[in-house]
Amino acid sequence: MPKLDIPNAADAELVHSSQKGNMEPYEELVHRHRDKIYARAFSMLRNEEEALDISQEAWVKGWQRLKQFQGNSTFTTWMTRICINLCLDLLRKKQRQKTDSIDQMNEEIGGFERKLPVEDVNPTETMELSELRQEIDKAMEKLSCDHRTVLVLHEFEQMEYREIAKSMQCSIGTVMSRLFYARRRLAKMLISLKKERQR
Numbered sequence: 001m002p003k004l005d006i007p008n009a010a011d012a013e014l015v016h017s018s019q020k021g022n023m024e025p026y027e028e029l030v031h032r033h034r035d036k037i038y039a040r041a042f043s044m045l046r047n048e049e050e051a052l053d054i055s056q057e058a059w060v061k062g063w064q065r066l067k068q069f070q071g072n073s074t075f076t077t078w079m080t081r082i083c084i085n086l087c088l089d090l091l092r093k094k095q096r097q098k099t100d101s102i103d104q105m106n107e108e109i110g111g112f113e114r115k116l117p118v119e120d121v122n123p124t125e126t127m128e129l130s131e132l133r134q135e136i137d138k139a140m141e142k143l144s145c146d147h148r149t150v151l152v153l154h155e156f157e158q159m160e161y162r163e164i165a166k167s168m169q170c171s172i173g174t175v176m177s178r179l180f181y182a183r184r185r186l187a188k189m190l191i192s193l194k195k196e197r198q199r
Contacts, residue, residue, distance in 0.1 A: 004017050004025060006024060006025055006028050007028065009025070009028075011029065011032070011074070011075045011076070012071065012075070013025075014026070014028055014029050014075075015029065015066070015069060015071070015075050018063075018066055019066050019067055019069070026063055026066070029075065030059050033075075033076050033079060034055065034059070036076060036080070037055045037058055037059070037076075037079055037080065037083050038051055038052065038055040040055075040080050040083050040084065040087075040152075040156075040157075041054045041055045041058070041083050041086075041087055043140075043148075043152050043156065044084070044087040044088075044091070044148065044149055044152050045087055045090065045091070046140070046141060046148070050090065054083065054086045054087055054090060055083060057086055058079060058082045058083040058086055059079075061082050061086070062078075062079050062082055065082070080157065084153065084157065084167070085167065087149075088149065088167055088168060091145045091149060092169070094145070095145065095146075132190075135189065135190070136186065136190070138189075139185065139186045139189045139190070140186070142185070143182055143185060143186075146168070146178055147178050147181055147182035147185070148182065149168065150164060150168065150175055150178040150179050150182060151179065151182040151183070151186070153167065153168075154175075154179055161175050161176060
């Protein structure tokens with residue numbers, strides 16, 4: 001049987017070889033996809049150190065569970081789900097330690113938009129795309145863990161409400177409510193920025 005050409009092999013071939021206990025092809029998979037897995041962890045945790053720890057833990061878990069990978073999805077989708085589950089575990093642990101707060105209160109009593117901070121933007125400045133990305137990032141920072149997580153899972157991972165509810169251990173109604181508030185908050189910030197740019 002010809003030796004696997006690791007740098008040029010497809011992910012599926014690397015996975016197949018790794019499932020036989022070969023570490024080298026798995027290291028190539030880590031090398032190819034570690035940035036994506038780290039980025040997903042960071043988008044949920046908003047903390048570089050935690051995102052690094054979780055993404056590394058995800059790769060260890062991926063190796064331990066590799067025999068369970070059936071190939072029903074791409075390897076990166078499978079790895080992203082492992083990473084997301086670890087992020088959710090960490091967020092739940094942190095949530096138990098500290099109850100987070102303003103967003104949840106607003107969710108219950110309404111009046112959400114009245115408490116939004118007013119963004120002060122210089123109208124003569126033309127906002128570059130990178131600046132717009134920074135603004136989206138800033139808006140994401142201002143969301144609670146629950147709202148940010150539901151947004152990431154639905155918008156970026158295209159997970160269904162039912163799947164998100166199961167992952168976050170809450171009802172489908174709660175998922176819909178959180179998604180509604182998270183989207184509305186982001187939209188309001190971006191609309192105000194767009195108006196500033198048009199002046």
